[in-house]
Amino acid sequence: MKSHAGVAGFFAMIFAVSGARADAAAVFGQGARSAGVARADTAGGGAADAPRVNAALAAEPGTRVRIGYAYAALGLDFNGRDLGVAHVSGVDLALQGGGRVSRDVTIGAALAVHLPDPYLAAIAFRPATEPQFVLYEAPLRRTTIDFVAAARVGPVAIDGGVAAGLGVGGAGTAFTLGQDGGGTFADAGLDVALPYRFAPLFGLRVALGRAVLAASVRGSTAIDLRLDNAVAIRLNDNPLNGTTEVRVRGSAGHDPTTIDIGARVAVGGGLSLLGAIEYAVYSAAPPPSADVGIDVHLGTTPGLRPAFVFAPGFHDTVSPRVGAELRRPSPDDAAWRWAVRAGYARVPSPVPDQLGFTTFLDSTRHEVAVGGGYHLGRVAGVDLAVEIAAQLHVLTARAEEKPSASLPYARFESSGTIVHGAATLEAAWR
Amino acid sequence: MALTGRERLARAAPMIAVAVAACGLGGPGGEQRAVPSDGVGNFGSSAPIELCLGSARVVSPSASTGAGAVCVGHDAIARACVGDAGCAGIERCVCGRCIVEACAGGTACGEGRVCRDKRCTTICAADADCAAGERCASGGCARACTSDAACHFGERCDDLDGTCVTQICGEQIHCSSNDSCEAEQVLGELHEPEVATIDAASVAFVEIRSGGASPTSAVYRARVEGRRWTADPPTPVLGSGSGESLGAPSAVVRAGRVELYFATGGAAIARAVSTDGGRTFARDAAPALTALPGWEKGVIGSPAAVIDRDGATLLFYEGGPRAGVGLARVDASGHAVRAFDHPVISAADVEDPRFWRGITEVGAPYAVVADDAVRVYFTARGIEGLDATAGDASLPAEANDSIGLVSTRDLVHFDAHLGGPVLARVANLRAYLGEREAAVRVPAGGQVEIVFVASDASGASVSGLAAAP
Numbered sequence: 033m034k035s036h037a038g039v040a041g042f043f044a045m046i047f048a049v050s051g052a053r054a055d056a057a058a059v060f061g062q063g064a065r066s067a068g069v070a071r072a073d074t075a076g077g078g079a080a081d082a083p084r085v086n087a088a089l090a091a092e093p094g095t096r097v098r099i100g101y102a103y104a105a106l107g108l109d110f111n112g113r114d115l116g117v118a119h120v121s122g123v124d125l126a127l128q129g130g131g132r133v134s135r136d137v138t139i140g141a142a143l144a145v146h147l148p149d150p151y152l153a154a155i156a157f158r159p160a161t162e163p164q165f166v167l168y169e170a171p172l173r174r175t176t177i178d179f180v181a182a183a184r185v186g187p188v189a190i191d192g193g194v195a196a197g198l199g200v201g202g203a204g205t206a207f208t209l210g211q212d213g214g215g216t217f218a219d220a221g222l223d224v225a226l227p228y229r230f231a232p233l234f235g236l237r238v239a240l241g242r243a244v245l246a247a248s249v250r251g252s253t254a255i256d257l258r259l260d261n262a263v264a265i266r267l268n269d270n271p272l273n274g275t276t277e278v279r280v281r282g283s284a285g286h287d288p289t290t291i292d293i294g295a296r297v298a299v300g301g302g303l304s305l306l307g308a309i310e311y312a313v314y315s316a317a318p319p320p321s322a323d324v325g326i327d328v329h330l331g332t333t334p335g336l337r338p339a340f341v342f343a344p345g346f347h348d349t350v351s352p353r354v355g356a357e358l359r360r361p362s363p364d365d366a367a368w369r370w371a372v373r374a375g376y377a378r379v380p381s382p383v384p385d386q387l388g389f390t391t392f393l394d395s396t397r398h399e400v401a402v403g404g405g406y407h408l409g410r411v412a413g414v415d416l417a418v419e420i421a422a423q424l425h426v427l428t429a430r431a432e433e434k435p436s437a438s439l440p441y442a443r444f445e446s447s448g449t450i451v452h453g454a455a456t457l458e459a460a461w462r
Numbered sequence: 463m464a465l466t467g468r469e470r471l472a473r474a475a476p477m478i479a480v481a482v483a484a485c486g487l488g489g490p491g492g493e494q495r496a497v498p499s500d501g502v503g504n505f506g507s508s509a510p511i512e513l514c515l516g517s518a519r520v521v522s523p524s525a526s527t528g529a530g531a532v533c534v535g536h537d538a539i540a541r542a543c544v545g546d547a548g549c550a551g552i553e554r555c556v557c558g559r560c561i562v563e564a565c566a567g568g569t570a571c572g573e574g575r576v577c578r579d580k581r582c583t584t585i586c587a588a589d590a591d592c593a594a595g596e597r598c599a600s601g602g603c604a605r606a607c608t609s610d611a612a613c614h615f616g617e618r619c620d621d622l623d624g625t626c627v628t629q630i631c632g633e634q635i636h637c638s639s640n641d642s643c644e645a646e647q648v649l650g651e652l653h654e655p656e657v658a659t660i661d662a663a664s665v666a667f668v669e670i671r672s673g674g675a676s677p678t679s680a681v682y683r684a685r686v687e688g689r690r691w692t693a694d695p696p697t698p699v700l701g702s703g704s705g706e707s708l709g710a711p712s713a714v715v716r717a718g719r720v721e722l723y724f725a726t727g728g729a730a731i732a733r734a735v736s737t738d739g740g741r742t743f744a745r746d747a748a749p750a751l752t753a754l755p756g757w758e759k760g761v762i763g764s765p766a767a768v769i770d771r772d773g774a775t776l777l778f779y780e781g782g783p784r785a786g787v788g789l790a791r792v793d794a795s796g797h798a799v800r801a802f803d804h805p806v807i808s809a810a811d812v813e814d815p816r817f818w819r820g821i822t823e824v825g826a827p828y829a830v831v832a833d834d835a836v837r838v839y840f841t842a843r844g845i846e847g848l849d850a851t852a853g854d855a856s857l858p859a860e861a862n863d864s865i866g867l868v869s870t871r872d873l874v875h876f877d878a879h880l881g882g883p884v885l886a887r888v889a890n891l892r893a894y895l896g897e898r899e900a901a902v903r904v905p906a907g908g909q910v911e912i913v914f915v916a917s918d919a920s921g922a923s924v925s926g927l928a929a930a931p
Contacts, residue, residue: 162504163497334850335847335851336848337848389880389881437836438867438868438879440500440504441502
């Protein structure tokens, strides 16, 4: 009874926390192995992939440490011109450990961290009327931390976990210019908090002989920004004493809740086929632009309108993914020497027709991936393997015309290509 | 102070990132480029345009310092400049050279400056308020000198008290035989700017209204060099010597010809054609369009000609005055035929209870073809702001001129911009300014530029031309 209460408490905790956080791994995959099969590995990832691919993989016995680096060059065009969306790069770290607690039961846990190169997180709110690739700007440049724990009983593994990341909040900035007995003084304060936000992760994996079936659920993530900036002026005989407060509220880089269902089939000769369907709940996405409010209370107080941005009305999407992996001479984790991989995914755009003031840019993305790995074997008692992957993403050309030529960017085209590369080194103690 | 585990991690994370970057894995961190405005709002901040007639800047009477020329020694050489930052001391960059600003007293020199000894200089109370080598004389800084060489361009050394002073000159006041009279200001109000591309160069046409007992207006052509326009030729290309007030130029360029449509005193719109890049024009014998009663009330002006997608010339014009914008089609002979017997833009079309209310005047159209549609920018007078408060009292927002936009893809249905004006400036959060008579250039894929006449909210005080961004 006591253990049941503990499990219930764990799941209650991960359900109770609010959603937040998004990342590059959702687009490219975290680690070269996942990237090499275009993220079709819901049922076929490695144990170190557990936090990002399927949490149930964390129950694999052994200990694994993985470090990788990934770089993506984005060439996203608006009306034939590169919009200059920043390239994405960063370090991927993964740690997984699992052990057998009885003949049929194993448990494990895994942690994955993505550290973008230039920032902990890029928080970008651009004017809602400005053309922007809403899925490829701020969302791809943030630190992410994913933690999962899993248990496997015979062929069935089930798990739960959380994805964690930073938000931005706190009392914000305050500045006071006043006068007292000591004369004129200035007082300034800065209170910016970086609270963690959590999103739930769940996974299920069932091994059925040559086939493996799996499902994974990942909660929505984003960076929530809530900053207040206040200036107070209190000077003797000043007709404009008072306060000015600027409030900024927004949610940057939303990543939607995703539900993945996948399968892996070993067809023989070291060849495995992978397939997955991902359902992404973009319909709950908040506006990618921030609400801004300004309250001025001075001697003369201007009438200012707060700027509120409407929900973007994104569509939910269903993305099919397929992949293949050939490991020789044996597909077994301990006995393979080299591997080659390939994958393809079609990712529809959640962005609806742009009929008003916003010009959100995106289009159906075709993703082709190739990869490979080399198993170095045991070196100083550690099992080492290196993996590489390359991806080409093509955003199909999308042309739109708004109903009125008096709307911003009333006629536009968008398209683009993304080239992504990743390399990882994994050390395992089995 | 003890840290929680979460706080420790938050503090450690930047160090981890720094350590990783230090290992040579740091990648790009550049910020994204801004998207050029497409001309539907978001023009950016504006700056004044300087129009030069020879060495003199055309200055609106409301912005004049009261003096237009200074005596300059024959051997004095001015420093060339692009902006005020390239000049020394109290000199200002006027039409490409550094010179002191002549003045005739009053407060025309602007904030922080004062008119002393016939030129604008730094205000002071003691020598310590002035730059090195200067002294405070009668509340204004002046350079100490023993010869003219120590003075700014436009000053002479006063041998009696050893400071630099300025002598203004003009038709009634002459310089000594050792000096020449250097013009730096010409009074005139700039209106209805037009910017066209002629022979791959940017060329402007603008109306200059001169004041006095019998105000007249004429059309000038100018080379566009950034924010400086230089009249070329320095005399009017239309309206000179005839005694007739001509203005509101609008140009279309076709097959090496410049067709200039212009207003002729209120009753008609005429056309003139140039085959030498707009330096000289031959005026058509008959007007292109003559005012009618009805909504035009016998007054038309502010033509805005544009070549549409089919190669036809469309002519938008103001009727009323400022009662609305009409549309006519121009045939090959230059004769215009009205498309409708009503305005295609009226106050009722623009009125928006939330973003632009109380519209009383609509006019001064400017038409461009962009994105396969015809855009018509116009000037309307109305209120775009909310009321302010002072204590318990309400301060109603001021009506002012602002730039609006309507577009059409079929020349039948005209859609107004839904968010109120596309250009409306505000100073100090609630001081509304006036913008009118816009000209807009929409380069393919590039930054849209708008040029307009800047004024105060009342529209009575015109400060000159401005451009954004």
